Amino acid sequence: MPTIVFGNYSLMLQEKPMKLSEFQVVIAEGLIKAEVKMGRPSLEEAANAPANRAQPSPHPCNDARLDNVGHMIQYGSRQWCKLLSCHQKSHFYCIKCNMHLCINKDRNCFMEFHTKKTI
Ligand SMILES: [Zn+2]
Ligand SMILES: [Zn+2]
Secondary structure, eight states: OOOOOOOSOOOOOOOOOOHHHHHHHHHHHHHHHHHHHTOOOOOOOGGGSOOOOOOOOOOOHHHHHHSOSSOOEEEEEEEEOOOTTOOOEEEEEETTTTEEOOBSSSOBHHHHHHHOSOO
C-alpha cells in the first residue's frame, strides 16, 4: 500500500497587528473627547427679552381738549369766548386749556368745547 504522506502540514494563522484598526480607535476616542469639550451653553432666546409695550399714542392738542380730565372752570377777566361759533364775552375759562368759554342761560360753550370733536 503506498503511503501518502502529506507531510508536515500546519495551518499557520498569522495574526498581523491591525495597525489601521488601532489607529481608528484612537481617532474615535479623540473625537468623543473633542465633542464633550465643544459643549456650549444654549443661546438665550431673543424672543424672551422684555418687549416694550406699545406706548399709547401721544394726545394731539384736540385730544387733550376731549380727555375729560382736569378741565376746571375758573372765573377770571372778561374775554371773548374762544368757541369759534360763539361771539360773546365771558369771565369763565378752562384752567387746563386756558381758554375763555362762556356759560350762561343760553349757551354752555364750556361743555360744547370739551365734548365736540370739531368746534
Ligand atoms: Zn379744557
Ligand atoms: Zn361762548
